[in-house]
Amino acid sequence: MTAELTETEQAVRDRHQLRTLAVAITTISAVLCAVGVTIVYAVSLNRLWFLHFPLGFYLLAQGLLIFAVVVAFWYVRVQERIDHTRSINEEIA
């Protein structure tokens, strides 16, 4: 754990950490914003109907959950790609 990193290795590490941070912020803020906006407009959205459900109720009971699942699996895929890129770059370095 105490081995010194070369400049190239540091650049690879920093790029990986930056991309990881960016994807984490994107993922979490997307879901939290979606929840916040739905809560604020839930009463208005309830005037519209979707699959026999009031839209505001549907989004909070099902829609946002489906969105969270999709975002989670998207995040897993993107993060794995970022991790894979770091491994390849470290091997090259």
Place this chain on the structure above:
Amino acid sequence: MSAPSRQRTPNPHLGAYYGIVASAFVSLVILLAMAEQLGWSDGAIARSLILLPLAAYLAIAVASRTLHLEDFFVSGRRVPQVYNALVLAAIAVGGTGFFAYTGAILFLGFDALAIGLGWTCGFLLAAVLFVPYLRRAGAYTLPAFFGQRFQSREARIAASVLQVAPTALLLAAEIKIAAVVASIFLPLSFWLAVLLVTLFVAAVGILGGMRSLTWSGSAEFIAGAVGLAVPLIAVSVLLTNLPAPQLTYGEMFGSLQTAETAAGMAPLAHDAIASVLPQAAPAQVTKPFLQAFGTISEAGFFVLFLCFALGTAALPSLLARSGVTRSVADQRRSTAWALLLVALFVITAPALAAFAKLLMFRDMALVPTQGLPAWLSTLSQWQLVQASDINGDGTIGAGELLIARNGVALALPVLAELPYVLTALMATAGLGIALTAAGSHLFTLGVSLADDIYGVLDRRPVELPRLMAAWAAIGACALGAISFLLIAEVDALHNVVTAFAFAAATFFPVLLLAIWWPRCTAWGALASMGTGFIILFLAVTLGGIIGVAETAVGIATASLIAAVLAAGAGVGASLYGPAPAPFDTAYYEEMRKPEGEAIFDLAQVRAATEAARATEE
């Protein structure tokens, strides 16, 4: 399940084993359904459907017994991602989610959705922010992670002491709810049921630790999923002609609103109910299902959601499972699968509540012409429903029908006049989920007290004493839980809200700082944990007296304020104190690497090699 411990290859026959478990469970249900038609008594059916699966779970735990440390603490780090997800989902939802959350939806309708949404998004936060890094660190417990991250025994001991609050509250809630269900369906008093349930979960934890919890928990999840799905699909087919309750219960909203209006329910003003969450004792339902923000404001809804999300992400019992899969990528995927499973439950729960409410109030509207419904006597006998014509007008309105919050899931098959075997199936399903959750909370509590406090104070390089300390601590915690339930009145849902609030306030900020901020130091971690815990503790105890945090939203608000202050305290103490030691920085960098063996395992191998070399010399 029988692969050598150091081999990171999961048993290739697991799919076949759990296929057999699922088939055996379904076959048992079918056999008992036939037996019911042949005249078996309700008691015999309930006993068979509850006790036989319990015996199977125990047999799996016995088969998974181990004396190996890595198997006991992290299930050998070779649990396939989906099996880990089954147990994670069962722990997050628990018997409280199965029985109390579905009941809360019947009472509050729209307003209760904040809790389920919080659980689901909490898994997303955990998957993104914490779990992969905890897997890379490879510590056996959450407090051990803090100890290793900051090279600090104080941080480890403090985390272990502070995690008692959320974990013990959840343990008490799960045992209580499992005992209530067992005492309804088995010839046991409530106290005997508490004893039986606690002995069961302690036995599973002691036999094989995380290993037996994983494999018996997976079987319990399968029983739970089948037991929830079958009665609900049957009711859905009866009411809507389609076997997809999640999609079809919207069609029933017209009938539901008519039944609610007939029962005298009218939309509530925001401050109509002082306490947001319904109590466990039978109470009247006053709020229409679809009314948005009737008992809670928009801000309160978001606060409750956020409290559950942060609490789920930082819950010690869930994070204790962060080291059980083969790799960082597996652990991340496993959390995503758990999110999917929890989302499926959360999508399903409102359907259950809506169907139960519709059947209940529709039948009550027919009382003047058709008399009392048949289900009333059964549910009254189980003390799940009380109805009386108080004003003598010949009808039973919403104010005259008292419903026990935790009994809604059990009441659904009775309300729909389904065969008794489906009621017993719902009971065994909820019981299985509650046992998984209770077992995990008990294991987390006991193992942390043994390994993070006793183990730190009295380290011995021999395996058996360390395991024996864990067994003793699990046994002592089980006794403590029984004693607590004997003297204290436990409301499962209230316990859950308080426990998630404590997890959010105490552990979320410190985990965020420890994993995402290299400048965080041991002093910062101690300040963060201490601040979060003390502020919430004061709010819940003293604040409860003066009315600051006596409702669920009040507790959730206090926990979020405590979490923000805890993060500030952590940052302040880290910046004010000395800079992190080079080892801490190196550990941080190593933890952020996406691939490779767990840091803890590498350290163990290094220590063993050095010890061997020293012996040779």
